[in-house]
Amino acid sequence: MEYRKLGNSDLEVSVIGFGCWAMGKRYWGDDVDDELSIRAVHRALDLGVNLFDTADCYGSGHAETVLGQAIKGHRDEMIIATKGARVWDPATLEITGSDISAKHMIEACNASLKRLGIDYIDLYQVHTSYEGAPIEECAEALVKLQEEGKIRYIGVSNYPVEDIRRHMAKAPLASVQPPYNMLNRGIEKDLLPFCIEHNIGVLVYGPMAQGLLTGKYKKGDTWPETDLRHNNPRFHGERFERNLAAIERMKKIAERYGKTMSQLAVAWCLNQPGITVALCGTKRPEQIEETAGAAGWKLSEEDLAEIDRIIEETGAG
Numbered sequence: 032m033e034y035r036k037l038g039n040s041d042l043e044v045s046v047i048g049f050g051c052w053a054m055g056k057r058y059w060g061d062d063v064d065d066e067l068s069i070r071a072v073h074r075a076l077d078l079g080v081n082l083f084d085t086a087d088c089y090g091s092g093h094a095e096t097v098l099g100q101a102i103k104g105h106r107d108e109m110i111i112a113t114k115g116a117r118v119w120d121p122a123t124l125e126i127t128g129s130d131i132s133a134k135h136m137i138e139a140c141n142a143s144l145k146r147l148g149i150d151y152i153d154l155y156q157v158h159t160s161y162e163g164a165p166i167e168e169c170a171e172a173l174v175k176l177q178e179e180g181k182i183r184y185i186g187v188s189n190y191p192v193e194d195i196r197r198h199m200a201k202a203p204l205a206s207v208q209p210p211y212n213m214l215n216r217g218i219e220k221d222l223l224p225f226c227i228e229h230n231i232g233v234l235v236y237g238p239m240a241q242g243l244l245t246g247k248y249k250k251g252d253t254w255p256e257t258d259l260r261h262n263n264p265r266f267h268g269e270r271f272e273r274n275l276a277a278i279e280r281m282k283k284i285a286e287r288y289g290k291t292m293s294q295l296a297v298a299w300c301l302n303q304p305g306i307t308v309a310l311c312g313t314k315r316p317e318q319i320e321e322t323a324g325a326a327g328w329k330l331s332e333e334d335l336a337e338i339d340r341i342i343e344e345t346g347a348g
């Protein structure tokens with residue numbers, strides 16, 4: 032495994048982070064199993080993965096509860112990152128909005144600690160900003176949690192640069208967590224240069240575009256309504272076909288190195304300037320075994336240029 036320092040923190044994180052969203056058993060189909068999720072976490076530890084990213088809202092608490100079971104006996108080997116901000120209806124468990132008021136963030140952090148069964152969180156992240164969000168109030172509440180020893184470092188997710196600046200005027204910032212992959216390059220213009228300039232760690236989510244860039248799908252595939260890919264336009268119609276055409280060509284690059292398409296997608300992220308970690312969503316031990324194999328793979332300038340050319344020529348995105 033390869034490790035990098037997370038921004039200006041003292042955390043040495045594995046470049047492959049274990050993404051725990053599917054562990055929540057909502058929005059990711061019907062094949063998520065708690066026992067398998069726990070085995071996947073333990074397999075990840077064997078492989079040297081030390082960063083585990085979850086959120087209170089993944090399965091409305093379920094993902095944190097399952098990760099909490101997996102942590103038992105392994106706390107010292109793990110860097111636990113979780114998030115707060117989302118609000119859900121306790122009856123239906125449906126997410127109804129976001130709230131980053133001091134009151135909500137403090138309550139959310141305490142609830143996460145309880146579900147995870149730990150007495151401090153290594154990286155506590157604000158899950159999202161939103162219009163009218165009280166950024167400064169939230170930042171000050173997180174500093175208070177840090178002073179109380181409940182969290183070690185602060186991160187933000189889905190924050191535009193302007194909100195990051197506002198946060199940084201009130202509180203330290205170890206990392207950001209934006210979406211990023213070969214097909215979704217939105218952060219390259221403003222966010223990544225800002226993070227490089229300010230030495231902020233960058234944990235990217237969706238490095239395999241929710242599984243699309245694993246290369247396992249084919250024309251005609253469908254997803255049940257319980258699976259978020261049922262409503263993701265990248266997986267439908269002509270756009271899906273353009274993406275599949277690009278993936279077929281990119282698989283040949285991976286094959287030249289004896290690697291898989293999933294590994295190419297993850298390594299591509301890790302070879303971009305400013306990226307610290309690729310958070311790889313994982314349901315089963317064999318998935319993390321494969322994605323962990325992307326660590327340490329240095330792609331050449333020619334490979335990176337060929338990937339750009341394929342995306343341009345196929346119109347993938």
Ligand SMILES: NC(=O)c1ccc[n+]([C@@H]2O[C@H](COP(=O)([O-])OP(=O)(O)OC[C@H]3O[C@@H](n4cnc5c(N)ncnc54)[C@H](OP(=O)(O)O)[C@@H]3O)[C@@H](O)[C@H]2O)c1
Binds near residue numbers: 084241247322
């Ligand atoms: N901050 C945020 O707002 C935010 C948003 C999204 C995600 N995240 C974080 O980022 C993590 C990763 O993002 P993501 O889960 O959306 O997308 P992803 O990592 O691009 O895709 C994950 C999915 O790909 C499939 N997969 C993974 N490894 C595979 C392998 N080796 N072979 C074949 N299929 C494989 C699995 O689904 P199937 O088996 O069903 O195909 C898995 O659930 C999340 O778990 C979460 O921690 C954060």
